[in-house]
Amino acid sequence: MAQQRILLVADPRWRVERVRSHATAPQWSPVYTAPSGRLVLPFDAAAMEFRGDDGHGAWIDALTALRVAPAQRYQLRPQAREPRCSVVVSATDGVADAPWTGDGAQRLLSPRALYRLRLHWRRLEAGLDAVEATPQLIAEALAAGGTAHSEGAVGRARRCLAAEAVDGRALSLHELAEAASSSPFHLARSFRRRTGLSPHQYRLHLRLAAALAQLDAGERDLAGLAHALGFCSQSHLGALFLREVGMTPGEARRALHAA
Template identity: 50%
Template structure:
């Protein structure tokens, strides 16, 4: 799968890279194998991972953990270029990265802290300081562990991910129709396997997309709010302040410096 790798940090414990995967048709890649324990964190777009007998969606808020020797395949969600942050552990490091494969849904505040650090690493690694295991542990402690998802939940995730910033005017019943089950059944199953309601998942994705667009230099906050389905710029600002602890303007300044 065509990709570009940029080394952000390398040290005694962790190696941090930004991996950009270019637009490809929506089909599964050849089978790859993980060389060392790693975390795959969201940066831009979404990708599906096939791991043995389960499929995971690496969207804007999901962290995927892969142990050494794990076989996997990739498939793009949508045609856009995708990017992720890959954190690899040095051989012999006995920490959270060496455990069995699992996934978490990042809290908005944790996502903000991580994205701010990645941006600082890309600009000036020496000034930013390394991405430490402690920072990762802090982010994961605030995250929700996500169980392997049944087909209906995966269909719902694909539907919401594909429409987070392109088609804000949809209803939860539309998600249930796409998942081929009743809204009641989907809502219960979605919360059981992700720890979030359908609305809560959508809200986290919207904040993640907003962060990315602000990092890209978005200045029209009213237009951003409209694109993401918020009722107004003030509604977006309130959600930002509540979830991330900063305003959209503050986030844009810090990510753009």
């Protein structure tokens, strides 16, 4: 899978890179090997499957952080033929006290955590933040999030919710349950138990993650952005953004571009 890597910062303990994978067909990649412990953090709305040679699998969407263990062999399969951008934090050999080392694990990131990390990446690249702040920000983001469950009905529902952005339609709970081979009642209950969110809340968090990516890219048409993401109005997007991120979309864009 062809990639473009931009080094944001490096020190003797770890390195932070923004990695852009070029658009490829939705098929399994060759087998890769992680030379050290690393954490893969979302940077855009593209999604993909992760498959380890130990049988461990994961669904990686715009809310999912994936921790990869040292020497882990794995493959990737994109959801659609589109480029994907991630931030990869890699530990230097022998570093064992960083929050991304250890066994592989998946965690969900809240919209607020995604915003704080985006702002940090920008400030790192501009030389305004110290790399010493990175572990604490990552640890807080991982601790505050739920489990990114990828198996069974919940995993199938997460894949369907991510596909909504590609398909351009929102499934009802009954349609989502049918697609996930579950009943509406069982899916709603198990989804919240596994992720800490209802399916609709998860959908809204995915939309906010996409909004953050667009604002970071310089989007200024908030009404058009709200419509493109499936919100009924700009005010609906603004109210949800304020509640979940702690500021308005315009304030977030200005802060990101001031860094």
